[in-house]
Amino acid sequence: MSELFEQANELLDQLPPFAIIGIFAVFVLVLLGLGSMLKRPPSRLTAFSSDTGSVLVSRKALQDLIRQACLRDEWVQAARTVVKISGSKINTSIDLRLTSPTNLKETSERLQSRISELLQKSLNFDQIGKIEIMITSFGKTDVDEIPATPDSSTIQAKDATLSTAPRNEDSEHEN
Amino acid sequence: MNSQESTIETGEAQEGSLGQIKVNHTVVSTIVKMAAIKVPGVLAIGGNFVENFIAQISSKESDKGVRVSEDEAGNYKIEIRVLMEYGTELAKTAETLQMIVAKQVSNMTGKPVASVDVVIEGVKMADEKASEPSEEAAE
Numbered sequence: 488m489s490e491l492f493e494q495a496n497e498l499l500d501q502l503p504p505f506a507i508i509g510i511f512a513v514f515v516l517v518l519l520g521l522g523s524m525l526k527r528p529p530s531r532l533t534a535f536s537s538d539t540g541s542v543l544v545s546r547k548a549l550q551d552l553i554r555q556a557c558l559r560d561e562w563v564q565a566a567r568t569v570v571k572i573s574g575s576k577i578n579t580s581i582d583l584r585l586t587s588p589t590n591l592k593e594t595s596e597r598l599q600s601r602i603s604e605l606l607q608k609s610l611n612f613d614q615i616g617k618i619e620i621m622i623t624s625f626g627k628t629d630v631d632e633i634p635a636t637p638d639s640s641t642i643q644a645k646d647a648t649l650s651t652a653p654r655n656e657d658s659e660h661e662n
Numbered sequence: 663m664n665s666q667e668s669t670i671e672t673g674e675a676q677e678g679s680l681g682q683i684k685v686n687h688t689v690v691s692t693i694v695k696m697a698a699i700k701v702p703g704v705l706a707i708g709g710n711f712v713e714n715f716i717a718q719i720s721s722k723e724s725d726k727g728v729r730v731s732e733d734e735a736g737n738y739k740i741e742i743r744v745l746m747e748y749g750t751e752l753a754k755t756a757e758t759l760q761m762i763v764a765k766q767v768s769n770m771t772g773k774p775v776a777s778v779d780v781v782i783e784g785v786k787m788a789d790e791k792a793s794e795p796s797e798e799a800a801e
Contacts, residue, residue, distance in 0.1 A: 534782075537757075540778040544782045551786060555785060609753060
């Protein structure tokens with residue numbers, strides 16, 4: 488054991504300082520990577536368990552489900568969903584592209600109640616957290632192209648949060 | 663005995679018996695897939711991208727999306743990853759899937775099923791799924 492330690496010491500002495508710093512940096516990066524992997528939120532949620540086994544739902548499936556629910560609305564052109572599972576609660580944030588700026592509040596509220604109803608009925612989830620809706624654009628602009636603007640306003644709709652970003656005129660002209 | 667093979671008891675081992683019947687887990691996973699794909703609301707069987715990729719290179723195509731193991735008592739423990747159709751009651755469909763798979767496997771192998779864990783990996787419209795090459799149907 489002591490020989491090994493001495494050999495490692497000798498090796499370190501032979502190495503130039505920048506190589507030692509490099510090795511140390513790689514070691515730290517590996518540690519950080521492992522830490523972030525362990526801290527990652529669970530990607531699956533247990534819908535129910537019985538004698539016959541468990542039914543689990545992946546985060547992707549929840550995102551798909553919510554996205555499809557949004558796209559079925561006549562005012563929604565595109566949707567991007569992010570689901571975060573904290574404990575047994577589901578928090579959802581949705582970026583929406585609507586066909587027109589009318590019926591903003593109605594559409595958002597309708598979607599919120601539809602999503603919460605869907606999760607309750609379809610998966611028996613009762614721990615539904617926040618459903619945040621962010622209107623990012625109208626018309627043909629791609630949702631992915633438009634970043635959420637810092638001056639977006641938030642209004643309370645029922646018990647969930649509804650956020651609306653101002654209409655992005657420039658990006659609409661581009662398309 | 664191969665870990666991929668399970669043995670079905672055909673009565674007490676005694677002189678003159680015809681021997682044991684061994685069922686490979688790959689066969690069980692095929693039974694699971696064939697039973698699962700017939701359940702209304704189930705669009706496809708398949709795991710995530712990494713799992714599908716590993717299955718692809720390891721030529722274990724039939725294991726894709728289904729994991730079969732055995733508990734201490736030798737009963738099957740099955741995990742199945744599915745893609746479901748939007749509009750179906752997911753919990754109900756998953757419950758039906760559990761029952762059908764357990765019944766079919768125990769009927770065909772004669773061995774009890776301890777648990778069937780269903781993992782819903784995705785939700786798609788029926789026509790949307792057809793355009794995705796990565797998610798294969800069990801057939």
